[in-house]
Amino acid sequence: MMSMQILHRWLAAIVGLQLFIWVATGLAFNLIDSQHLNGNHYRQKMTAPPIDTSSPLAExxxxxxxxxxxxxxxxxxxxxxxxxxxxxxxxxxxxxxxxxxxxxxxxxxxxxxxxxxxxxxxxxxxxxxxxxxxxxxxxxxxxxxxxxxxxxxxxxxxxxxxxxxxxxxxxNWGSNLKQLLFMLHFMDYLPDNGVSFNHIAIRIVATIVLLLGISGAILVIRKLKHGQYRIERAHSENNTLILLSPDNEPLETITIHHSGMLDALNHHKERIRTSCGGGGQCGMCRVKFIDHPPLATDQDRSKLTDDQLNDGIRLSCQHQAMGGCVSLVNAAQLRHYIKLSSILD
Structure with a gap:
C-alpha cells in the first residue's frame, strides 16, 4: 500500500508540473510577438467577380x-x-x-x-x-x-x-503553436471540453491540490506527534563535533557552523557523500550518533532497519547539528573521507 509520504510526493510532482506549465506558457504569451502566433497573417478580404445575371434568382x-x-x-x-x-x-x-x-x-x-x-x-x-x-x-x-x-x-x-x-x-505554424499554448495553459487536455473553465481536467487538478494539502497536513501532524519539530539547539558549552571512523577512531574535530547535521559535517568540504542533496531519499548520509541519538524521522525509518535505528544510526540530513560524537558507518564512507583528505592535503 502506498505510504502517505509517497502519495504526497506524487501529488506534489503533479501540481508542480502543472505550475511549471502555467508559468512557462504564460511567459511564452508575454514574450512571443503576437504576429508570430497569428493564423490570419496572409488572410485578406475576399473579392469575387460580378454575379452572372443572365439567369434570374429564385425566390x-x-x-x-x-x-x-x-x-x-x-x-x-x-x-x-x-x-x-x-x-x-x-x-x-x-x-x-x-x-x-x-x-x-x-x-x-x-x-x-x-x-x-x-x-x-x-x-x-x-x-x-x-x-x-x-x-x-x-x-x-x-x-x-x-x-x-x-x-x-x-x-x-x-x-x-x-x-x-x-x-x-x-x-499556420504560429496559430498551431498558439493553440498548443492555450491548451497547456488552460489544461484543455481532454476532447469536448468546449470553452468552459470548469471542465473535468481542471476539476481533477483542483482535487489533486486539495489532496496535496490534506496529505501535507497529515504528515505535519504525524511529525509533531513524533516530536520531529522540536527545536534542539547545540549546547552552548559544546559547539564542536567529533567525527569518528566506523571503528570509533577519531578523524576530525569540526566546529559547528550550520543548524543541520549534514551541512555541519560538510562545512568547507564534502565529508559525507549524498546523491539526493539532503532530501532523505538516497540514504547515503547515514551516521551513528554516539551520545543521545535524536528521535528517528519517517525518512530514517524508511531507509534504516530497526537494528540500525536502535544502534543510533540516523540520516544526518534529517537532524539538527549538536555537539558530541558521530561516526561513519561503513567502509565506503571512510574511503571517501580518506580520498578527500589526501586530495586536500
Whole structure:
C-alpha cells in the first residue's frame, strides 16, 4: 500500500508540473510577438467577380419548404466565385443553395482552390486539398470541411466548407503553436471540453491540490506527534563535533557552523557523500550518533532497519547539528573521507 509520504510526493510532482506549465506558457504569451502566433497573417478580404445575371434568382422564400422541421433564422444572399448563393441559417446549422435553381451547394476541388486563394494574400502554391471533417466541430462547420494546404514560409492551411462556400479559418505554424499554448495553459487536455473553465481536467487538478494539502497536513501532524519539530539547539558549552571512523577512531574535530547535521559535517568540504542533496531519499548520509541519538524521522525509518535505528544510526540530513560524537558507518564512507583528505592535503 502506498505510504502517505509517497502519495504526497506524487501529488506534489503533479501540481508542480502543472505550475511549471502555467508559468512557462504564460511567459511564452508575454514574450512571443503576437504576429508570430497569428493564423490570419496572409488572410485578406475576399473579392469575387460580378454575379452572372443572365439567369434570374429564385425566390428565397421557397427555401423554407426544405426546412419543414427546422427553425430558419436567416437567409442571406452572397456572391461566391461570381455566382449568387443563398446561405440559410437554422437551428441545425448553416446550409448553402445556389440562388438560381436552389440546388444545394457542393464545391468541386477547383472551386475550393479558387475560394481559398481569394482569401489568401501570400505567394504560396496549393499543394494539397484534403477532407478535414475531424475538425468540423471546432469550426462549427459541416462534415464537408476541406483543408487547402499551401507551400509558404508559414505552412498555411485554409479551411473551406464545401456546403456553405465559406472560408471558415486560416491556420499556420504560429496559430498551431498558439493553440498548443492555450491548451497547456488552460489544461484543455481532454476532447469536448468546449470553452468552459470548469471542465473535468481542471476539476481533477483542483482535487489533486486539495489532496496535496490534506496529505501535507497529515504528515505535519504525524511529525509533531513524533516530536520531529522540536527545536534542539547545540549546547552552548559544546559547539564542536567529533567525527569518528566506523571503528570509533577519531578523524576530525569540526566546529559547528550550520543548524543541520549534514551541512555541519560538510562545512568547507564534502565529508559525507549524498546523491539526493539532503532530501532523505538516497540514504547515503547515514551516521551513528554516539551520545543521545535524536528521535528517528519517517525518512530514517524508511531507509534504516530497526537494528540500525536502535544502534543510533540516523540520516544526518534529517537532524539538527549538536555537539558530541558521530561516526561513519561503513567502509565506503571512510574511503571517501580518506580520498578527500589526501586530495586536500
Amino acid at each position: 428565397p422564400s421557397r427555401l423554407l419548404q426544405q426546412f419543414p422541421t427546422q427553425t430558419v433564422s436567416a437567409i442571406a444572399l452572397d456572391n461566391v466565385l461570381g455566382k449568387a448563393l443563398y446561405r440559410v441559417t437554422s437551428d441545425k446549422g448553416k446550409f448553402g443553395f445556389w440562388a438560381t435553381d436552389l440546388s444545394p451547394v457542393k464545391l468541386e476541388p477547383d472551386q475550393l482552390k479558387q475560394l481559398a486563394l481569394s482569401s489568401y494574400s501570400g505567394s504560396g502554391q496549393v499543394i494539397a486539398i484534403e477532407l478535414a471533417n475531424d475538425v468540423a466541430d471546432k469550426y462549427a462547420a459541416s462534415s464537408a470541411l476541406y483543408r487547402v494546404d499551401l507551400q509558404d514560409e508559414r505552412n498555411t492551411h485554409i479551411y473551406v466548407d464545401a456546403t456553405t462556400a465559406e472560408v471558415v479559418a486560416h491556420e
